[in-house]
Amino acid sequence: xxxxxxxxxxAVLAGTVxxxxxxxxxxxxxxxxxxxxxxxxxxxxxxxTVHAGVGPLLNADGSPRLDEEGxxxxxxxxxxxxxxxxxxxxxxxxxxxxxxxxxxxxxxxHVTVGDGNDxxxxxxxxxxxxxxxxxTRVHRVPDHVHFVHEAHIRFFTERDGVPASQVCSTCHGEVxxxxxxxxxxxxxxxxxxxxxxxxxxxxxxxxxxx
Amino acid sequence: MGEKSWGMVIDVDKCTGCQACVVACxxxxxxxxxxxxxxxxxxxxxxxxxxxxxxxEFPDVKARFIPILCQHCGEAPCExxxxxxxxxxxxxxxxxxxxxxxxxxxxxxxxxxxxxRFFNFWEPEWPETxxxxxxxxxxxxxxxxxxxxxxxxxxxxxxxxxxxxxGVDLDDGDRALSPACVNAxxxxxxxxxxxADPESKVSRLKEQExxxxxxxxxxxxxxxxxxSVVYLKxxxxxxxxxxxx
Numbered sequence: 001x002x003x004x005x006x007x008x009x010x011a012v013l014a015g016t017v018x019x020x021x022x023x024x025x026x027x028x029x030x031x032x033x034x035x036x037x038x039x040x041x042x043x044x045x046x047x048x049t050v051h052a053g054v055g056p057l058l059n060a061d062g063s064p065r066l067d068e069e070g071x072x073x074x075x076x077x078x079x080x081x082x083x084x085x086x087x088x089x090x091x092x093x094x095x096x097x098x099x100x101x102x103x104x105x106x107x108x109x110h111v112t113v114g115d116g117n118d119x120x121x122x123x124x125x126x127x128x129x130x131x132x133x134x135x136t137r138v139h140r141v142p143d144h145v146h147f148v149h150e151a152h153i154r155f156f157t158e159r160d161g162v163p164a165s166q167v168c169s170t171c172h173g174e175v176x177x178x179x180x181x182x183x184x185x186x187x188x189x190x191x192x193x194x195x196x197x198x199x200x201x202x203x204x205x206x207x208x209x210x
Numbered sequence: 211m212g213e214k215s216w217g218m219v220i221d222v223d224k225c226t227g228c229q230a231c232v233v234a235c236x237x238x239x240x241x242x243x244x245x246x247x248x249x250x251x252x253x254x255x256x257x258x259x260x261x262x263x264x265x266x267e268f269p270d271v272k273a274r275f276i277p278i279l280c281q282h283c284g285e286a287p288c289e290x291x292x293x294x295x296x297x298x299x300x301x302x303x304x305x306x307x308x309x310x311x312x313x314x315x316x317x318x319x320x321x322x323x324x325x326x327r328f329f330n331f332w333e334p335e336w337p338e339t340x341x342x343x344x345x346x347x348x349x350x351x352x353x354x355x356x357x358x359x360x361x362x363x364x365x366x367x368x369x370x371x372x373x374x375x376x377g378v379d380l381d382d383g384d385r386a387l388s389p390a391c392v393n394a395x396x397x398x399x400x401x402x403x404x405x406a407d408p409e410s411k412v413s414r415l416k417e418q419e420x421x422x423x424x425x426x427x428x429x430x431x432x433x434x435x436x437x438s439v440v441y442l443k444x445x446x447x448x449x450x451x452x453x454x455x
Contacts, residue, residue, distance in 0.1 A: 094375070144310040144349045146364075151371055204300050205308045210349065210363045 039182030040136040044126075045119050051083050052176040085165040085175070093157075093164045096148040100135055103127050138181045139172070145189075145208050155199070215303035215406040216361050217438035218392070219415045220277055223425075223445050224399035227260050227275030234394035235279075238362060240348045242334035255328040257359040258391050276441070277400065279391070280305060280326040280359035281429060284436030288318035288327060296356075302366075303405070303438055307358055314354040323430050327358045361402070362389035382410045405438070416440050 085092065088105065092098035107127045114120035126133050141147050156167040168175060173184025185191060189208075196203050235241065235258045244254040258279040265272045282305045289297050289305070296311035297318055307327075319327040333353045336344070344350065347364040351357045369387040373380050382403050385393050392400045403412035419426035425442040 142310075146347065146367075148371060150375060154375060204302075204306075205298075205311075206300055206302075206304065206306050206363050206367070209308050209310060210347075210360060210367070 039138055039178070039180040042136055042180065043133055044122050045180070047179050048175050048181060049177060049179055051081050051088075052085060053082060084163070085168050092149045092168070093153045094150055096146070096150060098149050103133060139183055139187065141187065146210065147208070155201070213301060213406055214404050215438070216366070217282065217303065217403065217405045217412055217440070218279075218361075219401045219403075219412045219419075219440045219442065221399045221401075221425075221442040222274075222276050223442060224397040225260070225275045225277060226397060226399075227262060227273065228396065229260055230394040230396060231258050231277055231391035231400065232256060232260060234390040235359075237343065238345060238348070238365075238390035239360070240334075240344050240350050242330075242332075243336065251331075253329070253331045255330070255357065257326070257328070257357075274444070277391070278324060278326065278429070279439070280361075281324055281435065281437030281439045282359075282361065284438065285434055287321045287323065287433075287435060291317040291321045293317070304361055304363060305358075306363075307356060307360070309349055309351050309355050309357065312355045314356065316356065318356060323433055323435070327356055330355050330357065365389065382407065412440075415442075 088101040089098040090101070103123065103126050106123055110120055110123055123133075152171075153164050153167050156162070156170065157164055160167075171185055171187065172181075175181055192208065193203055195201070196207075201207075236243075236256075239257060241255050241257060244256065248254040258277055261276050261278055263274040263276075265274055282303060284299075284303075286297075286299060286305050289299060292298075293315060294311055294313050296308045296313070298306055298308075300306050314329070316329050319325075319329060330351050330353050334350055345364075347368065365387060369384060370380065372386075380387065383401075388402045392402045401412055401415060403410040405413055405416065407413060408417075416426060418424065419440070419442055425445065426440050427443055428437045428440060431437075
């Protein structure tokens with residue numbers, strides 16, 4: 001009998017610990033138990049590492065791409081690419097949504113670059129048939145929240161005297177080093193409001209909810 | 211977001227009862243379509259409505275119109291009764307309804323003497339053909355939530371932000387700033403602006419009309435709700451002031 005009771009006790013304790021851990025981690029908005037996942041798979045495996053990374057050309061997994069002699073390989077036209085984030089996410093510094101580039105913008109390079117690559121063939125096919133690519137959203141605040149890129153980029157570029165593309169990592173992490181984009185910061189209400197308080201930004205509910 | 215006191219002046223003398231404000235509001239703010247059945251159940255949602263009164267006997271009758279919307283009261287009866295602080299007064303003189311905070315007690319609507327708060331008794335629905343015309347800047351309110359006129363806060367926010375971005379001052383009477391109803395009014399019976407700015411059109415109208423024998427009045431003034439909407443009564447000789455209720 002005593003054995004049964006202690007067994008039930010242990011089970012209850014274990015259950016409680018599990019629930020409490022989950023609640024606390026959820027409370028801080030960061031699911032520490034499981035961690036952020038790797039980000040959703042995209043219809044075309046578009047690697048930020050190749051396009052936005054700086055320095056020598058990288059493989060999709062972030063390792064330097066080597067030529068036949070084992071030297072870091074550079075693309076003739078644009079060494080290491082290192083495209084500015086706002087080259088593709090054109091509206092980040094001026095509008096609410098940063099926006100994802102159209103197929104046309106990709107094709108300005110990929111008409112000629114990347115023959116024989118399966119992923120790029122998918123891209124060309126989309127361009128030929130005139131179908132937009134159905135990218136899966138990674139970051140999304142709920143419908144009742146209104147987020148605006150422009151105000152943030154303006155504030156941080158002015159305060160720190162840096163170009164827009166160096167502000168992105170504050171909220172998105174080092175996207176340039178990500179093969180698939182994943183979320184890096186909770187971006188829950190406490191996260192937003194904490195930063196707003198620290199920087200004297202408005203915290204009235206109608207800043208974000210309407 | 212500077213110190214502001216948003217408000218409206220409504221000239222009842224100019225209102226022709228055309229309902230353009232109602233339609234504009236309905237589409238700007240993603241308000242579900244009211245069908246006959248909703249009206250019969252008194253569950254229709256109209257953030258602004260035009261009330262009609264008849265004066266006199268046929269054939270000597272006159273129709274009187276008065277547009278009524280949330281008065282954004284300085285001493286709002288709806289605010290203290292909310293158990294979860296979903297409705298409050300912000301520093302810009304707006305009576306705010308935070309939809310996601312609302313738990314649907316409906317105390318606020320019961321306590322509002324103007325009947326301008328509306329409860330979502332159903333999940334909002336639009337015909338397939340209209341789903342693409344929803345305004346992305348306005349939250350679609352789900353079932354169980356109270357809603358009401360916001361003075362089109364989404365337009366205020368956007369214009370404020372864009373004026374900051376472009377380094378220009380907010381323009382009093384800017385159409386991008388004004389609520390949809392004001393923009394739609396063909397006779398300019400509705401004027402929107404900042405009462406904290408003595409130079410704004412609404413401030414000047416209010417000052418002028420609050421003088422002795424001016425036309426200014428407010429709805430149910432004696433309740434002490436201190437509305438942010440100022441009405442100007444009919445100028446017609448012998449007309450009763452079209453007061454509410």
